[in-house]
Amino acid sequence: MKLQTEHNLPSGLDEFLQQSGWVRSTVQPLPGDASFRRYFRVSDSEKGNAMVMDAPPPHENPRPFIDVAEYLTRHGFRAPKIFSRNLDRGLILIEDFGDQRMREHLDEQPEDEVRIYKQAIDTLINLSKTECADLPPYDEAAYLREVRLLTEWYLPAMQLDFDQSEFDRIWKDALKPIARTQAVTVLRDYHAENIMLLDDGAQGLIDFQDALIGHSAYDLVSLLQDARRHVSRQLESEMLDYYIKSNEANEDFRHHYALIGAQRNTKIIGIFTRLWKRDGKLRYLDFLPRMWTLLERDLDHPQLGPLKHWFDAHIPSEIRKIAPNVMASE
Incomplete structure (x- = not known):
């Protein structure tokens, strides 16, 4: 894993990406919001892009995001697909919707x-x-x-x-x-x-x-x-x-x-x-x-x-x- 810009990475991110099959990926931090959550874009020459949500416990609980995302996807709405998760560390690998808000x-x-x-x-x-x-x-x-x-x-x-x-x-x-x-x-x-x-x-x-x-x-x-x-x-x-x-x-x-x-x-x-x-x-x-x-x-x-x-x-x-x-x- 290679970080493109200096930033504090979430604890265990390297291991999480390797276990998720994103071994040769680069990681780019993205602007944050008003919470403790952080986001990173993960790029792989073969797999393309994905997003890592860092929702560290006890400040954040990623389970509600996963549950609602799966509910929305199940009913035909376009929520990010969940590729991998480590709830103990609050790390979620999800579909990347790009930058066009x-x-x-x-x-x-x-x-x-x-x-x-x-x-x-x-x-x-x-x-x-x-x-x-x-x-x-x-x-x-x-x-x-x-x-x-x-x-x-x-x-x-x-x-x-x-x-x-x-x-x-x-x-x-x-x-x-x-x-x-x-x-x-x-x-x-x-x-x-x-x-x-x-x-x-x-x-x-x-x-x-x-x-x-x-x-x-x-x-x-x-x-x-x-x-x-x-x-x-x-x-x-x-x-x-x-x-x-x-x-x-x-x-x-x-x-x-x-x-x-x-x-x-x-x-x-x-x-x-x-x-x-x-x-x-x-x-x-x-x-x-x-x-x-x-x-x-x-x-x-x-x-x-x-x-x-x-x-x-x-x-x-x-x-x-x-x-x-x-x-x-x-």
Whole structure:
């Protein structure tokens, strides 16, 4: 095995690749994400390319990724094939989907936007019609645990006072229409940086190890209210209409879409603050203005009035424009 660039290799990688039959391979580290997982491209003159996922225990558990990948592949979706695994070391050798992500393609060829988003939504429609994977539910406890990231990280960083019990009550009331809705397999991180454009015209799915059984609007929100890629209001509206018409969604779907959007964007504001505060990843604060714009758009839905009132009372618009690191430095 030969490493093309200097990098700390996972423990036991050489032995793992040899046991997997990739003896004459070179290894190239790839950019990481917001977790402890790392990725490496493995190249072999005869076998071609594959990917190594390094998901080291106890920080990461690769089993959920494997289970969901096998579920998706079994039902005709394009998830990476699993070639080899060592769960004790957290090493997984998987199919390489290449480098062409949906995001970069659309940055270069924005004229493909409607077609590619429709294709991504077709995947969600097919997933909603497929029997659910054997996964835990996305229930009220999960929703509440996630929105509390705002009160755990963002509000303290902004030096804002709040009543946790009031916050919980407002969210419990708002979540009642969807808290018991567990109807589809929800990939949970379905957006332009996790959809690969494959050579055969298909779209490959990655980063789904946190999947749960929940509401069909969740992945649609993840796609159309993307934390990292700007999706215009016009495109979001057009694609939401496309989903509702194609999937024969009921009249409550728009309300549920806005509610899940508010829940998800509240969570992400907390997560991005945590990535700065706990992990020292300052760049995630750059995404906060977009997240506030999306959250405010969701809160404007007429059935989310109590939530909107709480946010307006506790986090005024002028505060939302200030980055937490600026407040912390004062």
